Amino acid sequence: MDQTAREQEAFNAATAMVTCLLHGDRAEARRIAYSNDILYADMLLILAEALAGCHTADSWQASVLAAHRED
Structure with a gap:
């Protein structure tokens, strides 16, 4: 996998995890995190x-x- 494809796949997985968390699906976010x-x-x-980028x-x-x- 070249660097560009790797970065895109990581970006897609990261945004999918956040989307899952925003919808309350922590189990799916965790599955994505550990899938690769x-x-x-x-x-x-x-x-x-x-x-x-969102904080000082x-x-x-x-x-x-x-x-x-x-917690």
Whole structure:
């Protein structure tokens, strides 16, 4: 698989996981996350970059603390 195809497949999987979570289907999101060991790190990086683009350092810290308290 060339780099462009790999990036596209990882992007598609990452966005599918988020879509599942938005619809409340955590099991399917988890299945997608573990369905391809080769792309796992790429999917995580894509999701982390998307999160980083939506936050400042302060808002990220507040969000993580809030999520931690909910668990």
